[in-house]
Every structure is written in C-alpha cells, then in structure tokens.
Amino acid sequence: MQPAIEAGGLVKRFGEKTAVAGIDFQVGSGEIFGFLGPNGAGKTTTINMLTGLARPDAGTIRIGGLDCTGNPKAAQHITGVVPDESNLYPELTGFENLCFCGALYGMRRSEREARAKELVEFFGIAEAAGRKFAACSKGMKRAVTIAASIMHRPPILFLDEPTTGIDVSAARQIRRFISGLREAGTTIFLTTHYIEEAERLCDRIAFIVSGRIVRTDSVTSLLQMVQGREVMDFALASGAVGLCERVATAFPQLQCQVMPGEIIRITSSAGRLRAGEIVRYLEDHGGQLLEARRVQNSLEEVFVRITGIEAGVMKNEKAGRGS
Amino acid sequence: MKNLTAFWNILLKDMRTYYLKPPNISWGIIFPLAWTAMFFIKSGAGRESLCDVLPGVVALSVLFGTTSLLSVTVTFEKRNRSFERLLLAPVPLNVLLLAKTGGAILFGAINAAVPLLMAVVITDLPDMSWGVVAATVLLIAVSSTFMGLFIAVSVSEVFEAQTFSNFFRFPMVFLCGLFFPVARLPALLKPVAYLLPLTYGADALHAEIRGAGTIPVWASLAALALFCAALFAVSLHQVKRKWIA
Known part of the structure; x- marks a missing residue:
C-alpha cells in the first residue's frame, strides 16, 4: 500500500x-x-x-x-x-x-x-x-x-x-x-x-x-527495549548526591542516578530490584527516606536511552513555552 | 470554480472585517474633504477652480486609501499568523494575492468616487470621458495597492508598514506633478518623477479633467498597466522568497 x-x-x-x-x-x-x-x-x-x-x-x-x-x-x-x-x-x-x-x-x-x-x-x-x-x-x-x-x-x-x-x-x-x-x-x-x-x-x-x-x-x-528492567525512585529529605554514590559502590550491578528533588533513581537492567535491601542501606547510612516508588517502564525511558536527553529537559521546555 | 469560491470569500471577508468598518468609511469621506479644503485655502480660489484641484484630490485619495490599509492588514495577518492559513490552502498564490488586494483596490476606487461625486454636485464638470477617468482611477488603485503589497512583504511589523509606506508615498506626492508640474522640477528630479506610477495617473487625470496633460492618455494608462504588472510580479516573487522560505 x-x-x-x-x-x-x-x-x-x-x-x-x-x-x-x-x-x-x-x-x-x-x-x-x-x-x-x-x-x-x-x-x-x-x-x-x-x-x-x-x-x-x-x-x-x-x-x-x-x-x-x-x-x-x-x-x-x-x-x-x-x-x-x-x-x-x-x-x-x-x-x-x-x-x-x-x-x-x-x-x-x-x-x-x-x-x-x-x-x-x-x-x-x-x-x-x-x-x-x-x-x-x-x-x-x-x-x-x-x-x-x-x-x-x-x-x-x-x-x-x-x-x-x-x-x-x-x-x-x-x-x-x-x-x-x-x-x-x-x-x-x-x-x-x-x-x-x-x-x-x-x-x-x-x-x-x-x-x-x-x-x-x-x-x-x-x-x-526497556522490558526486563526495573526502576525505582527513592525520595530523601536531603543528601541524595552523597548517598547515590555510596549506593552505586555498594550495589555495582545497579545504575544509580540523582534526579531533581533529592530523588535517587535506581535501575536494575537484569533481575529483580530488591527494594528492601536498598531502603535498609539508605537508612543505615543516614538517609531519611520519604517515599519509595516503582517507576513503570515507559517510552520516557526509551527516549532517554536513545537520545541521551532527559525527559525532564523537555518538560521544562514545555512549561516554559506554555507559560 | 473552487479558486473562484476561495477568491470571492477572501475578498468578502476582507471587505467586511477591514474596509467597511465605520472608521475607514468616515476616513474615506473626510480625507478628500480635508485635501479639497486645504487646496482652496491655499489658492484662495472659488468653487469654479474645483476642477484644478480635483485630479490631485482623486489621486491622493486613492493612493492613501489603498497603501495605508493593505500594507497594514497584510502585515497584521502575517504577524498573527492567519496569513499562514491562506498559504496552506490549495489556492494558487497569484489568486490568493489578487483576492487579498481586491478589497484594497475597491476601497481605493470608492475613495476616488467620493471627491468625484462631490464635484458633480458642487460644480459643472467639463466634458470628459468618464470611462477614461474610471480606467485611470482603477489603474492608480491597482498600482498603489500592489505597492502596498510590496511594502507588506518587505516589513514584519505593523508600525514598519506605516513608516515604510510614507517612505514611498510622500516623495511620490511631491514629485508626481500634483503640486508642481513635472516640467518645473529640477533637472535631477525629473527622471525620478517618471519612475513613479502616480505621475502617469496624475497626468491622465489632469488631461481628462482639465485638458492639461503632458503625456498622451493612452501612454499614461499603458505605463500604469506596466507598473501594475511589475509590482505584482515583484511582490509575488518576494512572497515566495520570504514567506515560503
């Protein structure tokens, strides 16, 4: 056709x-x-x-x-x-x-x-x-x-x-x-x-x-592309940058990333993400955890992986234009 | 048929939304009255000399009526992007531009009719060919409108359209033979006068109304027609180059 x-x-x-x-x-x-x-x-x-x-x-x-x-x-x-x-x-x-x-x-x-x-x-x-x-x-x-x-x-x-x-x-x-x-x-x-x-x-x-x-x-x-991946966001009261580095060292199989708003995003590319272990680790190392939530796999993840552009950047542009 | 429907509706919309608004109608009446009064006060003559000022008032009414409105309305539509709506329609660009200019041409011609009608009522006009006067008015209206289109395509802001219009209009008013005969202009300015469409329009009106033309009427009309074609072709080219870039 x-x-x-x-x-x-x-x-x-x-x-x-x-x-x-x-x-x-x-x-x-x-x-x-x-x-x-x-x-x-x-x-x-x-x-x-x-x-x-x-x-x-x-x-x-x-x-x-x-x-x-x-x-x-x-x-x-x-x-x-x-x-x-x-x-x-x-x-x-x-x-x-x-x-x-x-x-x-x-x-x-x-x-x-x-x-x-x-x-x-x-x-x-x-x-x-x-x-x-x-x-x-x-x-x-x-x-x-x-x-x-x-x-x-x-x-x-x-x-x-x-x-x-x-x-x-x-x-x-x-x-x-x-x-x-x-x-x-x-x-x-x-x-x-x-x-x-x-x-x-x-x-x-x-x-x-x-x-x-x-x-x-x-x-x-x-x-x-993102099937089999598990992603979780951990919102902390403060100190996300320092704790993110420590988590990355302690769990080398995971990818850790600091997101805006004192959030640590942890991704497991293969296998299940054990939230309990990470929560305990964060609390043992002085982190005051406010919220932990599983992030559903979405096109946003794909977009970030393919383009290297954070979706947040586009959202900010959008807010700027909309205002 | 489809192009004709589009043409007619663009023209109709422009007449309704721009040209037939009360301020424009009153301006169309006040403008020739003000110019006539100004000429009378300046010359101190009576109403028997109305024919002397009539060609000038008619030509200026058309020139200002057409260029003022067209350049502003097109720039305004380009600015608020509604002109894009026209460019996206399957209407050939020349039909589109003729439709956009049609309203201004009609408005200019109606503006010219106001002083002519006043003259018919106030004084005895000499024996003249109304057909030639109408053709001259129409050609002045078309050439002035296409000049307005050229101005609109050359600027991006509404205020620029006004100032850029004056850049063309005022030299034209002074050099076209309405205030001083072209023959009395300094030698350096005479060739410039003959590069202006209004010179030929004014001369044809002087020839018909006062019997005082310096160029054969047919030559003036032919020159005006050439100006119309050239200005339209340049504007069309500019629209393609600048607005569909």
Whole structure:
C-alpha cells in the first residue's frame, strides 16, 4: 500500500544553521505517526516543509502519492494543518472561521455551513462557535483550530504540538478528538514533546534530535527495549548526591542516578530490584527516606536511552513555552 | 470554480472585517474633504477652480486609501499568523494575492468616487470621458495597492508598514506633478518623477479633467498597466522568497 507521507533526504538550512539534516521516513495510511523531540529539534520545520510553508534545500516529499517537492500546492487539497499556535481570524466568530476555512477549499456555502454545524457538535464547541475567536479560551481556540483544519475532510492531518499551552482537561479532550479522527481513518502526523502523549496516541514514533532522526519504530517495539528492567525512585529529605554514590559502590550491578528533588533513581537492567535491601542501606547510612516508588517502564525511558536527553529537559521546555 | 469560491470569500471577508468598518468609511469621506479644503485655502480660489484641484484630490485619495490599509492588514495577518492559513490552502498564490488586494483596490476606487461625486454636485464638470477617468482611477488603485503589497512583504511589523509606506508615498506626492508640474522640477528630479506610477495617473487625470496633460492618455494608462504588472510580479516573487522560505 502506498504511504500517505514520504520524506526522503529532507534538508533545511537557515543560514549557517542546519535545522533538518537529511531525514527519511514514511507514514502509512491511517496511521498516527509521532515526531518526538525537544524544542529546536526540527519538528516544526519538517511540518512546514511537508505542508508547503517552507521550501526544502534538498530531498523529496510525496503526500498521498503526489510529488510535492517542487510544487507544495500539489497536495494541499488532501491535507489539513493544525499549527503550534492557533492561526484563525481573531475578528471572526468560531463558526465564521470554520465556514471561511471551508471556502478556502472551494466548498459551497450550504456545504460548508452544514459541515461547520457538524463539527461544532462533534467537538462540543457551541460556545466558541458564537464567540469572536479572539475572546475564546486557549482550549476553545485549539478545538476550533482543529475543527477548521478538517472542514474539507482531509485524509491526512498534520498536528504541530496540539496540546501545548492548554489546561489538562482541554488537552485530554483534544487527545480524544485525535483518537476519534484515527478511528475515522485519518492519517495523522503529530509532533509533540509530551512523551506520554506520543506513547498514548501514536502507532509509530520517530525521535528527532538536532535535525536528525535517531530512531523510528512502533511504540510496542520501542517499549520492548526497556522490558526486563526495573526502576525505582527513592525520595530523601536531603543528601541524595552523597548517598547515590555510596549506593552505586555498594550495589555495582545497579545504575544509580540523582534526579531533581533529592530523588535517587535506581535501575536494575537484569533481575529483580530488591527494594528492601536498598531502603535498609539508605537508612543505615543516614538517609531519611520519604517515599519509595516503582517507576513503570515507559517510552520516557526509551527516549532517554536513545537520545541521551532527559525527559525532564523537555518538560521544562514545555512549561516554559506554555507559560 | 473552487479558486473562484476561495477568491470571492477572501475578498468578502476582507471587505467586511477591514474596509467597511465605520472608521475607514468616515476616513474615506473626510480625507478628500480635508485635501479639497486645504487646496482652496491655499489658492484662495472659488468653487469654479474645483476642477484644478480635483485630479490631485482623486489621486491622493486613492493612493492613501489603498497603501495605508493593505500594507497594514497584510502585515497584521502575517504577524498573527492567519496569513499562514491562506498559504496552506490549495489556492494558487497569484489568486490568493489578487483576492487579498481586491478589497484594497475597491476601497481605493470608492475613495476616488467620493471627491468625484462631490464635484458633480458642487460644480459643472467639463466634458470628459468618464470611462477614461474610471480606467485611470482603477489603474492608480491597482498600482498603489500592489505597492502596498510590496511594502507588506518587505516589513514584519505593523508600525514598519506605516513608516515604510510614507517612505514611498510622500516623495511620490511631491514629485508626481500634483503640486508642481513635472516640467518645473529640477533637472535631477525629473527622471525620478517618471519612475513613479502616480505621475502617469496624475497626468491622465489632469488631461481628462482639465485638458492639461503632458503625456498622451493612452501612454499614461499603458505605463500604469506596466507598473501594475511589475509590482505584482515583484511582490509575488518576494512572497515566495520570504514567506515560503
């Protein structure tokens, strides 16, 4: 079956800086493909090249089987784009914005009004539909922006950081919309730096760091990398750095790491982690243990192992952007 | 058909959200009134001399009406990223830019109609070809709008659009023959005057309304049409180069 999206050797430079350094990937039809990486990794630049907002310096792009490398307009009728920041018209209401976006794809008036009503109902955005876009909350704006991008029923949808900067309940609702779109057969290219979001939604994930894809695989295969590992966090009142070194010496088969907030993270790559032994050791050596908890194996571990970037770094970036 | 639907809706939206707002309508009326009053006060002449000032007022109304609004609205949309929404749609770039400029062209033409209608009511206009006047007004509106587009593509902030517009507008106002005949300009400035589209627009209006043109009307209209084509081509190229970089 023909891939919905194909990129071959894509390169984008901005002056001396190479934002995307020769990436290759394919996205299957009906798949949710996650593009995961920290800020500045090249996620948005890639989306811009795929959607026609940026011209690649080298490489090829095929969307829905159409060659878009030299003609970015070739596939715009079959794609929808949700940018990282809402880009609808502030002076129009949500409903007017939806109808206007439909008109841009040549939809007739009756057709676009019917479709807009359908989407208002599907997304539950009746309040935003009657309100000027500028006066909507961030969550409402996001929902209207997603609705606007699927007015023309595109089989391929690009979502750039869809849940960044919105509250938890709005983000949860948007994840539900994305799952609903997948069930309807839409191919989704999703960029995010929320690892748990990618894990929950995506079929396959590409990790991108400094403009290069370091690994592309299915979520299941990626999670197999950390199978058999056991990880525990030990929260101490103080002195985590010193105690971490002592634990590492006393238990050479374990990997010890100090995490923010006086936490020692201990990983056993093979075999069971004996929590009791470690707790006793910590207490015998002056550690005041506040909490010990088992860390579930997750894509976060995989991401850290593959990219060498701590997930906390991305979370901080995310908080910085969201604020 | 799909492109036509997109074109019409972009034009309609811009007319509704930008050009037909009460402040712009009142500005379209006050601007020509203020310029007419200024010319009368300066010359001390009566209403029989209205035809002398009419070409200037018409040309300035179009020039300021189109460049002020287009450069600002496009820069504003680029700034808040709603212009991206247009670039992501399967509408050819030339159709898109024509739709975006269509509102400003209409607004400029309507601005020109205000002093012309006032002149019809106040005084007896000489025998003139309304078709040629309308064609001249339209071409001035199109060339000025495309100049506004060029300005919008060249700047990134809304305030820059205003200041950069003045960089072109004010020299053009003084050199195009509205205040002083081009023939009386210093030798160094005369060639500059002929590089400005408004010179040809003003001359064609002087020729039709006052019978005082220095260039054949057909030549002025042809020159204006060339300016329109060149400014549009440059703006299109700039949009591709800067906004789809």
